[in-house]
Amino acid sequence: GNSVTQMEGPVTLSEEAFLTINCTYTATGYPSLFWYVQYPGEGLQLLLKATKADDKGSNKGFEATYRKETTSFHLEKGSVQVSDSAVYFCALSNSKGDYKLSFGAGTTVTVRA
Amino acid sequence: EAQVTQNPRYLITVTGKKLTVTCSQNMNHEYMSWYRQDPGLGLRQIYYSMNVEVTDKGDVPEGYKVSRKEKRNFPLILESPSPNQTSLYFCASSLSGTGVNYGYTFGSGTRLTVV
Numbered sequence: 716g717n718s719v720t721q722m723e724g725p726v727t728l729s730e731e732a733f734l735t736i737n738c739t740y741t742a743t744g745y746p747s748l749f750w751y752v753q754y755p756g757e758g759l760q761l762l763l764k765a766t767k768a769d770d771k772g773s774n775k776g777f778e779a780t781y782r783k784e785t786t787s788f789h790l791e792k793g794s795v796q797v798s799d800s801a802v803y804f805c806a807l808s809n810s811k812g813d814y815k816l817s818f819g820a821g822t823t824v825t826v827r828a
Numbered sequence: 829e830a831q832v833t834q835n836p837r838y839l840i841t842v843t844g845k846k847l848t849v850t851c852s853q854n855m856n857h858e859y860m861s862w863y864r865q866d867p868g869l870g871l872r873q874i875y876y877s878m879n880v881e882v883t884d885k886g887d888v889p890e891g892y893k894v895s896r897k898e899k900r901n902f903p904l905i906l907e908s909p910s911p912n913q914t915s916l917y918f919c920a921s922s923l924s925g926t927g928v929n930y931g932y933t934f935g936s937g938t939r940l941t942v943v
Contacts, residue, residue: 719870749931758832758918758934759871804870815861815886816932818870 717742721805721819728795728826736790736822738779738805746807748772748781748788749816753802762790762803795826830855834919834935841909841942849904849938851919859922860902861886861932862894864915871918877902909942916940 722737740746747766751759763772768783777792788805805819832853841847853860861876863886873886877896891913893905902921906913916939920932 756936758936759920759932760934761931764931815873815876816871818863818872820868820870 717746717807717809717817719805719807719817719819721803721822723820723822725823725825728824730796730826730828731794732826734790734792734795734799734824736803736805736824738788738790738819740786740788740805740807742786742807742809742817744809746809748779749806749808750777750779750788750790751804751806751818753804753821755801759804795824797826797828800824800826830933832919832921832933832935834917834938836938837936838939839941841940843910843942844908847906847909847940849906849917849919849940851902851904851935852900853902853919853921853933854900855921855923855933856899857921857933858899858924860896861920861922862892862902862904863918863920864888865918865937866915874904874917909940911942914940914942 718741720739749764750762752762753759763774765772765781771780779788779790802821802823804821806816808816835850858879862874863871865871872888874892875894877883919935922932
């Protein structure tokens with residue numbers, strides 16, 4: 716079946732530091748990959764996505780590249796801000812009849828001023 | 829404003845007392861889904877619906893029911909809640925089944941405590 720494995724948190728950084736959150740996946744076929752962000756007290760929001768191998772998703776300074784050879788979709792940001800403090804979820808959809816998103820466990824990121 | 833609206837935001841109830849969490853979307857989306865979020869487990873799908881009168885089980889359906897009588901509404905029903913259903917619940921919608929590739933729109937969540 717489909718599964719997503721994220722690096723465990725929590726992650727604590729200083730402002731302007733570099734952020735990487737590792738994500739690897741197991742899936743049949745050709746999944747689409749996503750990063751969602753959950754700010755405190757809110758629902759999840761789509762941060763970025765990639766639908767095929769070698770695609771790079773980007774948004775708000777965050778980037779992730781779909782690497783089929785390593786089955787990975789690592790999230791990166793070059794210079795984080797306090798406002799980036801949130802829980803980040805890696806997810807995949809396989810569109811093989813159930814059309815669901817399979818989520819990783821989430822990584823809590825705290826950015827200190 | 830395009831949105832998914834869940835109610836209530838917070839609910840404390842007792843074991844065995846039937847409850848319903850409502851979910852409504854105003855985007856004419858065909859696909860709707862319920863997830864529960866638990867620490868260390870991420871989000872797990874409870875039920876989903878491809879369209880009106882079409883529902884199916886997700887990964888953790890035990891103890892839950894859903895219905896889809898109208899396109900905009902997808903209530904989650906706990907007939908006899910138990911403490912292991914204490915969790916944070918999210919409703920989500922997407923334009924279509926294949927539209928999940930374009931992302932879900934999530935509600936703000938319902939924090940349920942069963943004592």
